[in-house]
Structures are given as C-alpha cells and as structure tokens.
Amino acid sequence: MGKLMIQRGHDGPARQCTWKRDSLSLSTPQLVGPTTIPDLALVYVTATRDELSKTTSIVVLPSLIENVVPVVTDTTALIVAPTLAGIDGLDSEAARLTLTAQTRLIRQWDVAGEHFAIHVPSSTSLSDFRDIIRTSQELGVRAAVFHLDGSLGPRDLQAVSLRSQLPRNWLTVATGKIQPAFVPVLYYLGFDIIDASYAETAALAHRRLWRMESEVVTSWDTARYCGCHACHDATSEGPIEQTLLLHNMEMFHSLLSEAVHARAHGRLRWLVESLSHTSPSMASFLRLVDKRVFDFIEEFTPTVGSGTVPLIGPESYDAPAIKRWRDRLVARYTPPEGKKIVLLLPCSARKPYSDSRSHRRFIETIENSIGPARHEIAEVILTSPLGVIPRELERIYPIANYDIPVTGDWDAEEIRIAADALVSHMKKFPPDVVVIAHVSGGYAQVVQAAQDGIAQSIIYTIREGSATSREALDSLASTLRDMKEVLALHGGRSTLLEETLRATADFQFGPGAGMLLVPEGTSVSGKLYRRVICRDHGTQLASYLAENGLLSLTLDGGCRLSEHGSYWVRFDGEVLQGGSLFAVAVKDADEKIRPGDEVIILNKSNEVVAVGRSEMSGREMCDFTNGRAVSVRHRRK
C-alpha cells in the first residue's frame, strides 16, 4: 500500500515523511531530476520514451493522447497520470476534464490507485479540485503533481492554493522552473518532492546558480570564487556544463538542507522570509501566499516554540504565528473585571517585558505612586507587529520570543496594525475606564491613530522623549496619583496570578476556559516567573509555567476542560496505554488543535483518560495513519 508516514516536527505545512510502498521507501523532502543529473536519490523518466532507471523513479506517463498503459517495477515510487501540455493555458473546465480523464484511466487500468499521482493543471478551480480529490481518494490515490512556471505569478499562486486543498497524507510534488531560493518556500508550503531540473536548464545556459541569484560563467578566470568541489576541481579543458550542473545541484541540495534544518529549529518561516528578498516577485509571492492560504499555513504552525523569533520586515507582519496571535487576542481575550485604568506602555527588547529594565521602572513607578491599587490597572504593552499585549499574556509564544529591529520609527502598516489592535482591545473595556498613554514616538502615533476609534478618554503622560526618562516617569507617577483620587482607586489584594491564569486559559482554549479552570475561590500560588499552581478545594487543576507562559493540565483539569468542548482528541478505545497517542488510533479530533497545544484525550465513552501536548494539528491526527499525535503527560491508570 502506498503510504505517507509522517515524522515528528512542524513549522508550517512543511514536514518530514517517508513514502512507503511494498519494499520501496523514500524519505522526503527530496529533490527529483532527470537521469542526467548525477547522484540523485530520486529521478524521473517518461514511460516508453526514457530508459527505466535503477534509481527510485517517478514514472511519467506521456500525453493523454497516447494512452500508454502503466507498468510498476521495483523502483517505481510513483506513476504520474497523463495530462496535456499547455492545458494550464485554457480555463478551469479544460482542467477539470483533464483531471476527470486521469481518474477514469486510473480506474480502468489494472494497476492499483495507490501507485498514481494525479497531474494537476494550475488552472483547476478549487471546487472542481475538491471533487477530484474525493474521487481520487476512493481510487486509493495519495499523491499529486503540480506545475510551477517559476514566474511566481497568478498561476503559481493557484498551484499553491490547489496544493492546500489536499489531505495531509498525500505526497506532493512540485515540478517546473524552480530556482534554488524557491526550494525552502515550496518546502514550507508542504511540497515533499521538488523538481531540481532547473540546475540542468541553467547549466546548459552556462548559468551558475547561487543562493539568491545567478551568474553567467564564460571562463573560469573571470568567474566568482566558489569553494564547492565541482568548481574547485574545474579546469578550463573540462566541459563547463558538467561543472556547472554539479555546482547548481550543490546549491539545490544546500538550500533544501538549510530548509530542513531550519524547520527542525522552528526557523523555517524566518528562512522563507529572508529568501523572499531574492527578488520583488518572490516578495510579492510570499505576501500573496500569506493572504491566499493563510488558514492552511496557520493550521500547521506550532503554538509553542523556544528560540528567538526574528520579525524583520513587512513579510513578518502577517506571518501565521503573528497574525494568529492578533486574531486570537481579539477572539479570546476578556479583560478582568474591575479595571479602572488602561495603562499603555511601550515594549522592550528584553522578554518577558516585566524582566526588562524599562518595565521594572514602570512597575516601580506604579507601585510607588498608587501601591496596591495597581490591580485596578490593566497594563497593556504596544508593540509591532503583534499589536497590543495584555500584561497577563506576556510570557506566551511568540510574545516572549520575538525580536524586531528597533529604530523608533514605525511604518504606516505597523501603525495601522497596532492602532486596529488597540481599537478592538479598548472595545472590551467599559467606557468609563481612563486610558493613560505612557508612550512616545511611534507608540504615541499608534495611540493617536487609534484615538477616534476609542470611546474612553485618553491622557498622555509624555510630552517628548523617552518613556523611561526621569521626567516621563515623574509625569506618570503624578498622573496615577491624580487618577487614584479622581477614580477613587483603593487598595486590595493583588489579582495578577488569577488574572494571568484565566487569561492564559482563555487564550489557550477559548473564552470561558479561564472560569472553568480557575473558578472564583481557587487557590493560586507560586511565582509568575517560575511556576504557579492552581488548586480548587485542594485538587490541582493546572500549573502555569513561566518558560512558555502556558497552562499544563492535570487529569482533573482535563475533566473540567472537557465541559468546554474544545481541544479534545478522541481515540478508538477505552483505556490508553503508554506515553503517546498515535494518529492511527485517533478517531476524531478538534480541528482547532495546532502542533504544541495542550489537549485532552477522550475515550470511546467520552471520558477524559489523559492530557498531553499535541504533536500535530487536529486534522492531521485524522488524516494520517501513523505518527505521534499526542505526547501524553498524565493518564488515567
């Protein structure tokens, strides 16, 4: 049975898999090329036209016109269904007919559907494609080939949109004119096999490919320095095309390896963003992809991460982890009751913000001026491109991880993003709270841009200069003292722990989860910068960990959360064994689940039998028949 086996690790739709069929096993991602490229682990040949190769092969059936009957050999990894050249230049109806012809032939032939890949014209409409996928699934087909013409225009975007419609357990091949810098992007977008033929196309045009550009080599004397084996050994007598082919392949291998490594370290998005500067068309391609298939990329982007998340340019503004954060804040965050002041503060380079020198001074100023009345203040940090951050959520990924270039100047888009976020955020507060904007420069521009959309009154504390200057801090202190009097703030117990845990629960699991996991009267104890335990009448429900700003559930906490009806995985049995739940045993899962989420595991009878951390998205748990779905933390014995 042709089967795609997924391995651990996520960073967007990119994955590491093994394609298995009988004794054949092909690991992905993988480059594919013609047999004239040396040392490839995967080649393509056209049936009846090229000699079959001893290397693992993708066998292409010639044109639909020819009706060549497919034959499977030991080295056949896939048979690509026949199509017509140039059909992408017609409309979607022509594409639909071409694909329907393919499924009809696959049904007619004596070879099982699992051997085939459908050959998808870029002109196919999404709705037709969904029907074709359904038919192909029934035939056992689990692979698809897409064309990219390399122009990075509408046709290539449509190919990516079509790719996003495939079930997760399909092997996906990108062919066409693909330059090295495009390889990580395609890998990021979930293409498992990438056509490296351009290495040869370029070599034959005497073009030496580099990471982000290329060079025409006419003589080795004037060529750029290159330390690769091929170029190092090049002599003026040898055939230049062969040397360039080897060099160009080095470039393909090295970019793919860079992408694989970046994925393993949660930095693939960063790599893709960096490479988008290869050309304006690459940049527009990534921006348009972010718009067109945002849901697809977001669905497989983990909600946790450890390293630094560099957000360097406009490509980051709508990166999935970033935009998701902004969207979730709007959808899931509810301010704690009883806040009388919203204090807007600038962000800091050091994360979490409260560990930074500037925020320590802000907090010191607040506490010195109004003391325990601090708990009546909602502290909100303004930042780009994440928008607004309530103090309670400052330790969550990617808030605790992001790093941005700081110049003090904000571009129009950054201001718009933050102002929109501030307007939405302020709508959640009662109209009589007072906004104290302790910000200057770009931050102040954000507040001014948002001003018209904010119903509450706003007091600015800084005339000019830095928010941490003596003058500014004095101004903040005196404003707070005035407000204490005007708004009749009074002392009381600090509510920061409960508020943090509730906001975190809401953010992780959706609105309402906070009150289930941290109900009124819960005992919370610990330090936010280390660990906070939440107990309800002596029963521990969850603990908050400073290292990722998230709640991890106990079994009892899991039972509480089950009332919420979200973040559940149902498995096909009664009692769960072992430390992992594998996708093969998953019957159903909440589609909201992303890699890294805290989830509860239900058995057939809908009882919570375990809690743990998801290793894949909800839909993947259902699509795949292998791979670890959940790493179990606690289970009912």
Added chain:
Amino acid sequence: MIDELTELSTHIQQMSLKSRGSSIAQRRRRDPRQPAAAWVTTARIGYDTGTAISIVLSTIGCSYARGPHGGCTMCSYLLDGTSTQVSADDLVSQFETAMTKVATTSSPLSVKIYTSGSFLDPAEVPPEARHRILSLIAADDRIVQVILESRPEYVTESVLAEIQKALGTRDVEIGIGLESANDTVRLMCINKGFTLKDFERVVSLARGYGIGTRAYVLIKPPFLTERDALFDAIDTMTTAARLGVTTISVNPVDIQRHTLVESLWNSGQYRPPWLWTVVQALHQARQEIPSNVVIVCDPVAAGKKRGTHNCGKCDKAIVSAIRKFSLSQDVKDLEGFTCDCLMKWEHSLVHEDLSKVPHDHQQ
C-alpha cells in the same frame, strides 16, 4: 477517445472560436483583382529542379474556419482573404496577375494554388473560376506540375474527373492538411474536423484518377510537449507514406494572430517547435519512407520567435539546410550540425514531459 477527451474537443473548439474573436468580421476588403500573395522559388519538380510559383488567391476564406466549428487551432490564414465573396472573373484575374511573375521563366514550372482555404470548395472558389483557371494552366506548356489545396470533403469524384480531363498527363497533386495521423491530435488539439479515414479515402480516390496527394504534416500542434510533437510528426509522415501520398510537406507551427495557439503562446504555455525537432523528424522520416515519396519543408517565420526556432545563433544555417534537403532529399544535408542549444533542446524534450511548462519561451 474516452468521453472526457470528446468533451474536451468540444471545449477546445469553443476556446478556439473565442480566440478568433471578431477578427474574421473585421477583415479588410481587398482589391478583388489582386492575389493575396504570389512568390517564386526554386523547387524540386519530379527528379528535376525547376521554378515554382505559389499563388495565394484572395477569397472569402476557408468555409470551415468561417463556420460554427471555428477552424483549426493554429490557423488564421483566412485573415489574408477578403471580407466579401469574390467573383469568378476576379479570381481568374488574380491568377493571371500572379502568372505575370513567371511570364519569362522557362520550363519546368510548378504552379501551387492556395486560397487560405480550399480551392475545390465551390462556396469559396466558384466552379466557373476553377474551370477557367484549370484551362489557363492546361494552355501553358511550361507547367509540368500543379498543386491544388483542399480539405478532403470537397475532393469528389466529379471534381477529380474535371481535373483529370483539364490537366491530362501533368503531374497533379492535391494538398490536404492531414496535420497528424493521430485522430485525437487532429480532432482535439487541432480541431481539424476530419478523420484519418476521410484522408485515406481521398488518397485512394485521387490515385484512381492518376492524381497524387500531398500531405501537410504539422510539427507541434498545441497540447503536445516537444517530444510528443517529435514522435507525432514522425508517425504522421510514415503513416501518410504508407497510405500512398506522393509528397509530404512538413509545416512547423508558427504563431498566427487570433488563434488558440497564439493565446497559449501569450500565456507562456506554448513554444513553436525547435528547429532541432524539425531536423530530427525529417531525418528520421526520410530514412523510413520510400524514396518515391518526396519530403519537403519550407518553414514559415523560421528563426523568428513566432516561428520554429533554436537559439538564434544556429537558426540560419539549419533553416538553409532544411531547404537544401527539401531539394536534394539527402539526409546528409541535415547532418553535422551542432550548437550550444542542442543540449538545451535534449533537456527540454525530457523535462517537458514531466513539467509541461515549455522551456525557452520568448515573447
């Protein structure tokens, strides 16, 4: 053909009509007494070399292209015609005007009559005009070879009898656009509207009247990769020879205005054939086909981006080799060429089968 391909044929026909747009309705009105074109070349006539005059009569144009089927996906020759019906008198004048170009040329002479449609279509060339032109040819002793062009549906017994009667022992060929021996390619990719059987019928019918047939073979119809096209052309040539045609005229596709091929080319989904493909097809077919069947090729717009072309460096030499071969029939004329772009062509033969995106597309 499986059902989907039949449906796709109908669909491609619609797309072809769409590409044509209003171009037919907007044709200019031409002087009805002037031929659309006429040119003189050196040509192979039987085993001799002589002079050939090609005459394109200006008519209202191909009925098939004007009709509801939209015509062939690569052809807009009818745009060379005029927008109104041309009278018999005018057509005869056109012929006479053209013939003045060879007024002083000596024998042997070959006359090729094209109409951007079918010379034997009574709706395009009134029978009276046909009779009179055939008589004029009959009266000219220098003319030893006559080539007329027609779609097969107009090649009837009575017309063949008329030609035989008028031209007697002269070497007469009827040129028919077979294009491809593959019915799917011809019907779906080219939208030609007739089958191999129809062609076969005409070849044997004409032979009965001592009239030869000249098969036009298209190199690289749309929806074929370069390698599909190479194989299709060779197969078509050998099939045509087997069916008994007397001459094979090889036509690499050129991008004509207001055609489906042009819209595919515009969107980067079609490239005219490489000259290497043409050379290889001629070379291989010549060796497989009996020597009494002549193979000729005079590529249109060769070396230009809209015509069959290579890299630009080798085009000129290869085109003249193809022309030389057409006269000599000697495959050696096609041999011994090399260029940097030869490997690019070999690479695209292999890669386009997988990626379907044409290499080296220029506009």
